[in-house]
Amino acid sequence: MPGHPSCRLCQHPLAPEGNLDDGLCVACREAAPVHDGMSAATIYGDASRDVVLALKHAGRFALAGPMGRLMAMRLEASGAVLPPDPLVVPVPLHRTRLWSRGYNQSVLLARGLAKARGWSVAPDALRRVRRTRALGGLDRSERLEMLAGAIVVPHALSVAGRDIVLVDDVVTSGATTDACVRALKDAGADRVVVSCYARVRSPWRAGALRD
Ligand SMILES: [Zn+2]
Numbered sequence: 278m279p280g281h282p283s284c285r286l287c288q289h290p291l292a293p294e295g296n297l298d299d300g301l302c303v304a305c306r307e308a309a310p311v312h313d314g315m316s317a318a319t320i321y322g323d324a325s326r327d328v329v330l331a332l333k334h335a336g337r338f339a340l341a342g343p344m345g346r347l348m349a350m351r352l353e354a355s356g357a358v359l360p361p362d363p364l365v366v367p368v369p370l371h372r373t374r375l376w377s378r379g380y381n382q383s384v385l386l387a388r389g390l391a392k393a394r395g396w397s398v399a400p401d402a403l404r405r406v407r408r409t410r411a412l413g414g415l416d417r418s419e420r421l422e423m424l425a426g427a428i429v430v431p432h433a434l435s436v437a438g439r440d441i442v443l444v445d446d447v448v449t450s451g452a453t454t455d456a457c458v459r460a461l462k463d464a465g466a467d468r469v470v471v472s473c474y475a476r477v478r479s480p481w482r483a484g485a486l487r488d
Contacts, residue, residue: 317472345385347474348386366436404429420453441468
C-alpha cells in the first residue's frame with residue numbers, strides 16, 4: 278500500500294516504530310505465510326469501510342468495477358510475481374449466508390478485477406461447506422481451528438496446475454484466506470496470490486468484522 282510501510286510478505290501495515298530491517302510483520306517472522314504474495318488496494322478505515330459496506334450490504338453493485346480495477350492496479354504494483362494467465366477465485370460464502378444476502382461481494386470483486394485484466398473467473402472453485410461463526414475475538418490458532426475443513430475445492434481439476442488470484446473484500450487476520458490457499462494448494466493449484474480490497478491494520482481489535 279503506497280505511503281505505508283507494510284510487511285513484504287503479507288502487506289500487513291507495520292507500526293512506524295516496528296523493526297523494518299527485514300520488512301516482515303511479527304506473524305510472518307514466526308511462520309512464512311502459505312500464500313505466494315498479498316496485495317491490498319487500501320487500508321481498512323472509515324472511507325474504505327463505507328465502500329465495502331455499500332457493496333456488501335447495500336447492493337451497490339456498480340462499485341465492484343472500480344474497486345476491482347483498483348485491486349488490479351495495486352496487485353501489479355505490489356511486487357507479487359504474477360503469472361500470465363491466472364484464474365481468479367473469490368473467497369466463498371456459506372450458502373445460508375448467500376441466501377440471506379443474495380450475492381457474494383467477493384464474486385463481484387473477482388469479476389471486476391478479472392475484467393480489468395482479461396483474466397478468467399472461477400466463481401465456484403471454492404465452497405464453504407460448514408458455516409462458521411464470526412471470527413472476531415478469536416486468536417489466530419482458534420480461527421484456524423474453526424476454519425479447518427470448512428472450505429474445500431469441490432472439483433480439483435478446475436484448479437490443478439493453475440496459478441490463482443484469490444479475491445476477498447476485507448482481510449483481517451488472514452485466517453480465512455489462509456484456509457482458502459491451503460484448500461487450493463491441496464487440490465493442486467500452483468501459485469496463489471491474494472488480492473483484497475482492504476487490509477485491516479490491527480486484526481485483533483477488529484472484533485466487529487467478519488473475516
Ligand atoms: Zn506479514
